[in-house]
Amino acid sequence: MLRRLRSCAGILLIEAVVAAAALALVIVGASQALLIANRMAATSRILTAARSVVQRNIDTALTTTFTQASTPAILATTGANGSVWDDDGGADNIVQISVQDNNTAVVASGVLTRTVVALANADNAVVLQVTFSLTYTYRGRTDTVSMTTIRARDD
């Protein structure tokens, strides 16, 4: 009877240590999960910003005036591998994707490539395949966002 009472009274030091270790594991796991969630959300936001960079160029290519008399620079044909297109100025061939609040800390930037090739067609019309690809590195991982459209002359 006394042995049973002793065994039920209080917790042993080893039990407390094991409990603390288990708690530490939970804490580390939960913190890691939140950190990963935070990083994924940040990555997703950068992806959206990168997509908007590509989208704005596709929109410009689709809507700018393109006639027999005038071919805008954005629709000038390129080689199959394209050429670097710096649409945000700076002449550094780098497009800023996300800039922080102080306007100096660039969170992500990348290289925007413009590829414009003529598509053969039975009518010999000027039909261009326009592709914009933005390649950037964020948190050590390289991603590319690419969009393609078709453009013909206005006249």
Add this chain to the structure above:
Amino acid sequence: MTKMKTLHHYRSQSGTTLAETMVYALIGIIISCIAYTFLTSTTQLYAKNLSLVHSHSDMRSVLDRTLNNMQRGNSLPVLIDTSGAVVATPPSAGLYYDSYRGDPYVITNPSGNGLAAGTTTAILTSSMSALASPPAPAVGDAIIISNPGGDVRVRLTACVAGTFDSTNNRQPYTVTFATALASAISWTSAETRTATLVHREAFLVVPVSGYSELRYFKDFEPIPNAAGLANSANYTVITKQLSVLTGEMTPFSIATVGTDKIVKASFFARCTDYSTYLNNRQANEFNTFVRVNTSLSSRLRPQQ
């Protein structure tokens, strides 16, 4: 004596020594410190996560809505300020544009010579084919009539559907103009003159209190007065997390691209959910601030 000895023995075995108690207390303190640190860190991460996701989500909503609507635009948008007045020098807090509704609507030539200046009514006829039936004109819509001397745009104040022509599957509408035609539109009976149906909409960034709202007005003609602009029944809030800082409440401008003009937008989102708590807990407002520059091209606009 035997009984007392047994109880003493029992007490000595069932309790904890001072050393044990101190060790337990130390472990408890350590665990409490870790738990407190964990809770505060978790709270910070939770706040950062929500701010990041919220600011991102809002920015996506803004981009999706503005891009989608502007691509339905039938004209180059007009920049306006928060009172609805036209802004001559960009950037601006808002813009209005003609949203494309449908075409073609064949205009009846009443005299064989077209519509005279001063005309206030017209008959529009549209196809009712399931494959090509533009919507019925409605009060508040406007029609754009192509004209060699320059397109004529006029708002509708009344629209009455006529008798349906089941033989030709056509529906006529008698429409009344808000103002008389300022100039004559001439065409012969041998020609067909059509109109395009549009509806004026607007986006406006309005500072509220510590944040700015991006408001979408589905009816912006005539331009609402101050009370109308402030009436929440007249607009939909796309986001209420745009910045109120100087230079960040005027996102819209018009840029010349080659020989063309395109609306440029620079949206600054500042998530306000936990901005106070996260103050000085993040670098450069990494989680709460997001900025996106984009272009908002209209479906159709005068090439300039």
